[in-house]
Amino acid sequence: MNRIVMRRAALAAACLAAASLGTAPRAAGPAIRYMADPGTSRLEFSGVQAGAQFKGVFHKFTAIIIFAPDALADARFDVEIDVNSLDSEDDDRDSTMRGADIFDVAHFPTAHYVTRSFTRTASGYTALGSLTLRGVTKEVPIDFQFAATGGGARLSGTAKLKRLDFGVGQGDWKSTKSVADAVDVAFALVLKPKPAP
Amino acid sequence: MPNQEIPARYGAVAQGFHWVIAALIVTQFVLANLADDLPAGARKLELLARHKSFGMTVLMLAILRLLWRLKNPPPALPSAMTPRERLVMRGTHIAFYVLLFAMPLTGWMMSSAKNYSVSWFGLFTWPNLIGKSHSAFKLLQATHEVLSDVLIAIAVLHILAALKHHFWDKDDVLRRMLPFAKSARRSS
Numbered sequence: 001m002n003r004i005v006m007r008r009a010a011l012a013a014a015c016l017a018a019a020s021l022g023t024a025p026r027a028a029g030p031a032i033r034y035m036a037d038p039g040t041s042r043l044e045f046s047g048v049q050a051g052a053q054f055k056g057v058f059h060k061f062t063a064i065i066i067f068a069p070d071a072l073a074d075a076r077f078d079v080e081i082d083v084n085s086l087d088s089e090d091d092d093r094d095s096t097m098r099g100a101d102i103f104d105v106a107h108f109p110t111a112h113y114v115t116r117s118f119t120r121t122a123s124g125y126t127a128l129g130s131l132t133l134r135g136v137t138k139e140v141p142i143d144f145q146f147a148a149t150g151g152g153a154r155l156s157g158t159a160k161l162k163r164l165d166f167g168v169g170q171g172d173w174k175s176t177k178s179v180a181d182a183v184d185v186a187f188a189l190v191l192k193p194k195p196a197p
Numbered sequence: 198m199p200n201q202e203i204p205a206r207y208g209a210v211a212q213g214f215h216w217v218i219a220a221l222i223v224t225q226f227v228l229a230n231l232a233d234d235l236p237a238g239a240r241k242l243e244l245l246a247r248h249k250s251f252g253m254t255v256l257m258l259a260i261l262r263l264l265w266r267l268k269n270p271p272p273a274l275p276s277a278m279t280p281r282e283r284l285v286m287r288g289t290h291i292a293f294y295v296l297l298f299a300m301p302l303t304g305w306m307m308s309s310a311k312n313y314s315v316s317w318f319g320l321f322t323w324p325n326l327i328g329k330s331h332s333a334f335k336l337l338q339a340t341h342e343v344l345s346d347v348l349i350a351i352a353v354l355h356i357l358a359a360l361k362h363h364f365w366d367k368d369d370v371l372r373r374m375l376p377f378a379k380s381a382r383r384s385s
Contacts, residue, residue: 049242049313050242050243050245050246050249050313050316051246051250051316051317051318051319051320051322052313052314052315052316052322053314053322054312054313054314088312089312089329090311090312090313090329092237092311093313096237096238101238171238171239172238172239172240173238173239175239175243177239177243178239178240178242178243178246179239179242
């Protein structure tokens with residue numbers, strides 16, 4: 001007990017000293033360049049099909065994340081998704097989604113997300129960026145949290161988009177009775193530092 | 198002397214269950230066949246979604262109907278019926294009750310095995326009964342289809358028997374399930 005109290009007092013004194021010297025007590029630093037670890041990072045989507053929710057993931061994507069909480073001006077996310085790697089745990093549904101009327105992976109094998117600006121929010125951060133999917137580019141904001149960890153950082157967040165904005169669903173699939181327009185995206189990325197080559 | 202507790206006709210609730218469920222089952226066959234004829238796509242998904250919603254409705258009604266039936270004895274059978282006829286009738290009715298549960302349950306499990314959760318008219322989603330499994334899906338799909346054939350067969354038997362009672366035996370068996378029919382039949 002005593003030792004903790006002593007330590008706290010020492011810490012408070014150190015903070016006061018630091019403040020009086022004009023240095024910020026927390027670690028500030030320039031934006032760090034990371035890459036999402038492909039094995040442990042997760043990028044998933046969920047939609048409503050015939051009234052019931054379904055989920056899927058993209059197994060393959062590369063995410064370059066340049067970020068530091070105190071350097072939002074320098075932050076930048078650049079994510080490339082291999083649309084063909086989608087997996088909703090049903091082969092029939094997956095092949096339908098890869099088909100010409102939905103993702104049309106033969107013509108649009110990748111989707112791309114690049115950020116433009118970042119703002120701090122009550123619970124984390126919001127990134128404004130543009131998503132290019134099925135050949136259509138639209139603004140999509142994402143809300144996320146960033147936490148530095150021992151060997152890197154964790155980045156988790158969500159985005160909401162409307163599939164029909166991107167033409168994901170042609171012909172009968174334009175009907176929102178079979179598949180709702182709204183799609184949720186969620187991600188949990190394990191970031192490892194990776195300096196620019 | 199007829200037993201006081203045994204009614205001459207099926208009551209309004211029993212008749213309601215009978216005819217509503219019968220109409221739903223006919224709808225189910227129509228939807229399933231329409232969906233079967235379509236290629237995989239949005240239209241098929243919509244038809245099957247309706248099929249699943251109606252199927253879950255049948256399951257809920259079947260539970261209520263069984264409880265009602267256990268509390269309310271059906272009207273007595275005509276005394277002219279032979280023991281063998283009574284046995285066939287009993288068997289048919291038991292098979293109907295089993296199928297009222299087995300059809301929706303195999304359908305629900307089939308959807309669960311394919312990882313397509315079942316919604317009830319988009320209002321809420323039923324939990325998956327079993328985990329995703331391709332082999333279980335194939336087995337349940339085959340079972341669902343075989344049971345639907347059995348259901349057609351006993352429905353045909355049921356309808357023919359009702360007509361035979363009405364036109365051949367000239368008894369009350371059909372009319373006691375008809376909402377607007379008079380029960381007492383003139384003796385001929």
